[in-house]
Structure formats: structure tokens, C-alpha cells
Amino acid sequence: MKNTYIPFQMKVKKIYTESPDRTLKTFDLSYLNKEDKFDFLPGQFCEFSILGKGESPFGIASSPTEEDILKFTVNRTGSVTNEIHYLQEDDIVGIRGPLGNWYPVEKFKGQDVVIIGGGFAFTTLRSLLIYMLDNRDDYGKITVIYGARNPDLFIYKDEIKEWEKRDDLTLHLTIDNPVKGWDKLTGFVPTVTKEVSLDPTSWCVVCGPPIMIKYTLPVLTELGFPDEKIYTSLERRMKCGIGKCGRCNIGSKYVCIDGPVFSYEEIKKIPEAL
Amino acid sequence: MIKIKKSDFSTFITNLQKNYSVFAPVTDGKATAFKKIKSAEDINNKVLNTKRSPKEIFFPQSEVLFQYTEEGIKVPKREEKPFAIWGMRNCDTKSLLLLDKVFGEAHQMPKKDMYKDPYWKEKYDNCLVFNLACNKPLSTCFCNWFDGGPFNNTGSDIFVIENDENYIFEAVSDKGKKFLKEFKTAEQVSDKEIKKIEKLKETAESYLAEKEDISSLFSKTKEIWDETIWDEIAAKCINCGACAFVCPTCHCFDVSDEGKGKKGKRIRLWDSCMFAIFTKEASGHNPRSQSLQRVRQRVMHKYNYFMDNYDEHLCTGCGRCVVVCPVNLDIREVIKKIIRY
Known part of the structure; x- marks a missing residue:
């Protein structure tokens, strides 16, 4: 059985500073092991972790058509994102994914x-x-x-x-x-x-x-x-990303497994979604 | 049905320990909890509801997900023997089935395997559960509301009834049948004793409070989502989270890293939807910033959302939350209030 709590390793290939105030950075990650490479579709997300500092969920910003890399854009706002911003090229990070559903x-x-x-x-x-x-x-x-x-x-x-x-x-x-x-x-x-x-x-x-x-x-x-x-x-605070830890629910829907992509039709049925 | 003399209980436990790590209610000071025992002497068979629920055997309050060093990630090795749990009550054995829906099954998405929780499964899948009948339920018990009962055995492998000088064993699951096969020489239960069991069951059920018809609970919770009833319910709650920590079915957890330099571990810890930071995002945005929203979340999760996802209420009526609540917010009263609103 796959242990979905275990991240696999990726290497920081390139870092782009997106805004002059340096609060937004984009990270291109490359796979260290070919067997870790996964299929995904636009809209899915990953748990991005720095061992010892924690992990946070981010939407995958690269397209499945851009082979061999995963791209994440991170706003510096909390303790994990702060650590992510300290990353240098060639540093190793942990990734769990792909999680969630996708745009249809x-x-x-x-x-x-x-x-x-x-x-x-x-x-x-x-x-x-x-x-x-x-x-x-x-x-x-x-x-x-x-x-x-x-x-x-x-x-x-x-x-x-x-x-x-x-x-x-x-x-x-x-x-x-x-x-x-x-x-x-x-x-x-x-x-x-x-x-x-x-x-x-x-x-x-x-x-x-x-x-x-x-x-x-x-x-x-x-x-x-x-x-x-x-x-x-939609976005909610998340930990496990696989519908267990219980914090990202909106009504009976879990953003991590039933979402993050929802149609307006679905959203109207869930109170407090917006 | 077979029986084992109470005087042979110690030998029974010793034999059980040959193939299993045995957990049972153990009293330490004033509190009783399920702990791994050394011998039958450790076991307290008198206590009905342990203070903390036995969910912690499978889902400990803190659990290492993995350790990391410069060489990589290592998942801690589990001890080899499967678990046997002696002395669980029906409210707790039933809770294992509910938790297994969350951790063991995965209902929503394709590629289901990735949604299974390996830490739960490795402990739960091979375990042997002994369900001890409650001869005298407590005033806080309301398992009968949720189709449980002092002599029910859902979620267990072997049902055990304490009768005078004997423990009477009945296989419930295939696992239980296989286990009891090894007791070929044990004495069979007589017709007279079967009649006595019926009597014990009747007496036990008479101790329970009147059964509340909760068939409308699911639809009612949905209807009143926006009503002022939540102000009344939440006004009393101090969001301490004690209810969630003693609950046999609450499964929320936090994940946290502990480490120094390149060495450390990632652990998961029980958490509760009662706490304001539970849903607080790094940006400061908090979808459940108010006490009312959090109380409503807990009640709705138990009696509506879980039903939506798994066709069951996430409550077995064990009454632990009724006992520990520091402001006497009785969940039974909340249910009644909702049904009658």
C-alpha cells in the first residue's frame, strides 16, 4: 500500500522572484528519481514540505505538458512559506501529490x-x-x-x-x-x-x-x-490532503479530496463555501 | 457459546499474549484507559467507560509518521504481534467501524489506495476485538439512541458476557470464530445459562434512559443550519475541546515537524474543531473564527456531514463527552433540542 504521508524528494531547479517587494516567488522543481514522476491535470495541488519546518498545500502552476518540472508560486506569509522563500537553487524539498480534483x-x-x-x-x-x-x-x-x-x-x-x-x-x-x-x-x-x-x-x-x-x-x-x-x-487550511485530518471541510465536502475545484452549482449547495 | 472460569482468566490472558499484544482497561490513580498490559492483574474489568476512549490504541494522541536524517526518510517499524483488545464496550467497538470508514476505506476518489491510512490499517486490520457486555450501563449511556446496546456486539470479533464465576464467549466475526476454534475442550454454555443471559440483557437495558427517536436528526440539522438555535447551544460552550479528546469517533489531527538541523520527525497529534486556530490560514483568514461556527461544525459533523458521506452518525452514544464537559453541555440535550426545534 502506498503511504501517502511520505513525501518524495525534488530539487529546486530555478527560482523566479515575481514581485519587486519579494513576497512572491516561483519555484521550478525537477524530479530526483524518474519513478516519482506523476500524471496530473490542471487544478490539482501538492503538499510542499521542508523537513523540520512543515508542509503546506499549493496548486500546481505548471502544465502537465511541461515535462520534467513542477512549478509552484508561493506568497511569503507564514512560517512554512517563509522557509520556502529561503530556498536556494539545488536545495532538496519534499513533495506529496498530486492531490485533489481538477478543472474539467x-x-x-x-x-x-x-x-x-x-x-x-x-x-x-x-x-x-x-x-x-x-x-x-x-x-x-x-x-x-x-x-x-x-x-x-x-x-x-x-x-x-x-x-x-x-x-x-x-x-x-x-x-x-x-x-x-x-x-x-x-x-x-x-x-x-x-x-x-x-x-x-x-x-x-x-x-x-x-x-x-x-x-x-x-x-x-x-x-x-x-x-x-x-x-x-477553493482554499482551506489543510494538513493531510487525503480527507482524514478534518480541517478543510466545508459542510460535508472536503476541499482536499472533493475539491479544490467545485462548480458554482455545487458551491450553492454548501453553506459557508464563499 | 463457550465459557471460561474467572479463575482461569489469568491463564487465558497469558495464552492470548503469546500471539497478541494485549490491551485492556487499566486503572492508574483515578483514571482508567486502555493500555498494553503485562498480565491479567493489570486489567480492571469493573470499569464501564474508560476515561479516554480506546481509539488511542489505533490512533494514538501523538504518532510518528516518519523520521528523517540526512540519509532520507524512515517510517518507524511497528512491533510484530497483532493487537488484541480485551474489555471494549459496544459503544467503542462500534466506533472502530466508523473510524475505519475514515482511515481504512476511502470513498470519494478513484485510485482509492492512496487515500488509505497505513498507520491505522497496520494496527486495525489484524486486531482481535473482545466486546464485553455491559451488565449495568451508566446514567450517561445513550448507545440505544444509535442502535447500539449493552448486549450488542457490532464491530467486535468475540462477544464476552460476565456471568457469576464465568466469562461466556461468543464468536461474532470470522476472525472470532477462528480464534474460538482453539478452545474445543472448553465447557459449552447450558440452556439454563442462556436463559440467565437473556435476563442479564433485560436488566442491563432497563438501566438505559428512554430511547430517543433520532430518525429526523439528519434532515433537521440541515434545515436549521441558519437558525438561532445555534446561538443557544454555543452560548454555553467554552471551546475547550475536551469532548473531542475523549470521543471515540473524533478523528481530526494536526501534523507537525519536530527536529533540529538535519534530523527530526514528522508527527501527527489529535486536534479539535473546537479550537479557533484549527482552520486559521497563514493569511489570517479564518472560515470558522466564531465559537458558534465551531460548535455547529462539531454537531453537524457528527449528525449530518458524516451521514452525508458514510450513511452513519459519527456518534455511538458512549456519553464520555457528557461526563467530561466542564460546563455541563449535554449532547443528548442538544440532540433533543434540535429534533424538537
């Missing part, structure tokens, strides 16, 4: 997809976006709305520049308040979502801070998106 990419096939993200929660959305771009012919129109408090707080800035150049992708970038030199959209994500004329027959994936999700989902309903075609990813 099979259902998206041949259909238009809208991705709505906020701040550093764009991680699993990056996984989804890269996955769809790498299998571009399988999907219809792809639209992305991505908001951050200010231009510094977008993650994957180099890649955003590449995405802007593509003609098979519509990208709307927005910041909360006007900043000198910013020539793109200004306004909160829910407002922008209302304004950019989305096609409500598309599938929609929303991920961001709780407050953003809370106010964006009703806007999508207003625009005519059916609940069962809207998906979001």
Missing part, C-alpha cells in the same frame, strides 16, 4: 473557455492556460481576465508579454487603481468581467482571493452563464 478539461474540448483570475492565485490557471495552449486545436476561443492590485503584483510577467502577442488568445489585464504608465484596464475583476462582453455559452473558470470569487460569480450569473459551467477553486 475534458468537458471544455471543442468549446470556448473564459479564465478569470486575481493576484497570485493565477497559479493553477496558468497550468490550465498552458495546457490548453499546448493542445490549442482541442479548444475554441480562449479569453483571459487577469487582475492584480497594481502592475507589480502580476505573476508570470514574461509569459504575459508572450500571451499578449498571440492572436489565438484574448487577454484582459486590469489593476485596481490607475497607475501612471498603465495603458490597460483599470477596475476590480467583477466590474471588468461585466464590461468586456463575454459569451455566456463559454465554460468559465474563476480563481482568486475569496472576496474576488464571491463577487465575480454573481456577475457571471447576471451575464447568463449557467451555474454548472462555472468552476472555481
